[in-house]
Amino acid sequence: MVRSNQTSPVMGFILLGLSAHPKLEKIFFVLILSMYLVVLLGNGVLILVTILDCRLHTPMYFFLGNLSFLDICYTSSSVPLILDSFLTPRKTISFSACAGQMFLSFAMGATECVLLSMMAFDRYVAICNPLRYPVVMSKAAYVPMAAGSWVAGSITAMVQTSLAMRLPFCGDNVINHFTCEILAVLKLACADISVNVISMAVANVIFLGIPVLFISFSYMFIIATILRIPSAEGRKKAFSTCSAHLTVVVVFYGTILFMYGKPKSKDPQRADKQDLADKLISLFYGVVTPMLNPIIYSLRNKDVKAAGRNLVFQKCFTQ
Numbered sequence: 001m002v003r004s005n006q007t008s009p010v011m012g013f014i015l016l017g018l019s020a021h022p023k024l025e026k027i028f029f030v031l032i033l034s035m036y037l038v039v040l041l042g043n044g045v046l047i048l049v050t051i052l053d054c055r056l057h058t059p060m061y062f063f064l065g066n067l068s069f070l071d072i073c074y075t076s077s078s079v080p081l082i083l084d085s086f087l088t089p090r091k092t093i094s095f096s097a098c099a100g101q102m103f104l105s106f107a108m109g110a111t112e113c114v115l116l117s118m119m120a121f122d123r124y125v126a127i128c129n130p131l132r133y134p135v136v137m138s139k140a141a142y143v144p145m146a147a148g149s150w151v152a153g154s155i156t157a158m159v160q161t162s163l164a165m166r167l168p169f170c171g172d173n174v175i176n177h178f179t180c181e182i183l184a185v186l187k188l189a190c191a192d193i194s195v196n197v198i199s200m201a202v203a204n205v206i207f208l209g210i211p212v213l214f215i216s217f218s219y220m221f222i223i224a225t226i227l228r229i230p231s232a233e234g235r236k237k238a239f240s241t242c243s244a245h246l247t248v249v250v251v252f253y254g255t256i257l258f259m260y261g262k263p264k265s266k267d268p269q270r271a272d273k274q275d276l277a278d279k280l281i282s283l284f285y286g287v288v289t290p291m292l293n294p295i296i297y298s299l300r301n302k303d304v305k306a307a308g309r310n311l312v313f314q315k316c317f318t319q
Contacts, residue, residue, distance in 0.1 A: 015092075035288065056304075067248075
């Protein structure tokens with residue numbers, strides 16, 4: 001894409017999305033809308049059962065309720081904009097709306113990284129130090145842990161968004177993406193972005209690297225403790241308490257590694273196909289992972305399934 005020579009500041013952006021592939025837009029509109037409704041329904045039910053069922057008023061399910069609410073916020077920050085872009089031939093977004101959407105997406109992603117590590121610590125204490133669990137994971141501890149995850153994610157999102165949107169955009173205003181993804185926006189800046197690159201590298205270490213290491217070490221101790229349990233039934237019961245969280249972690253970080261770790265093609269003739277593939281992978285990452293989380297927890301957790309059945313039966317009985 002050739003950058004224009006105009007020097008007037010950009011007042012808004014054009015989201016390219018799938019405008020170059022109009023036949024795909026209708027298909028993906030139905031597909032993404034269906035998945036978004038599943039996200040809202042599945043995570044909404046999880047939030048309800050963790051609030052209404054007193055047996056789920058524990059740190060693990062408190063974190064799970066936060067994760068479900070976070071997934072709803074994360075998808076709602078981008079999916080409506082994506083769906084609208086499928087119906088609008090030339091989707092424009094104002095500068096302020098772009099900044100708001102960028103902030104929300106970045107904040108929810110960073111918060112989920114920290115929250116998953118807090119959930120790993122909860123499982124570590126429950127399995128490796130069960131006698132101290134009520135003391136270590138008291139309400140005075142797990143509520144600030146969850147709140148700290150939200151605050152940390154919001155702060156880093158505010159920093160990254162402020163640094164990005166303060167840059168001068170005096171050339172092309174076409175974002176080759178569905179949303180105001182920060183890397184796609186930085187490509188349009190007509191100034192040095194080295195500060196942005198460094199700040200994002202630091203944020204990646206803090207919100208991706210450190211949580212991954214923390215979760216990995218937690219599960220090393222968890223697995224070692226489980227293997228020392230003499231009975232097979234005891235090992236199975238202990239592992240079942242953390243299998244859902246471990247599955248969510250593998251799906252979440254595995255998708256991130258696949259998105260950003262795969263090699264880039266240097267063939268210019270395949271650049272368009274690769275851009276399309278990258279956008280679709282990013283699109284599904286933003287919807288599939290939040291959709292899978294409640295499914296994983298409901299299928300692999302007896303307490304959640306029982307609470308869900310009780311909620312349905314109580315609703316039917318009252319009617």
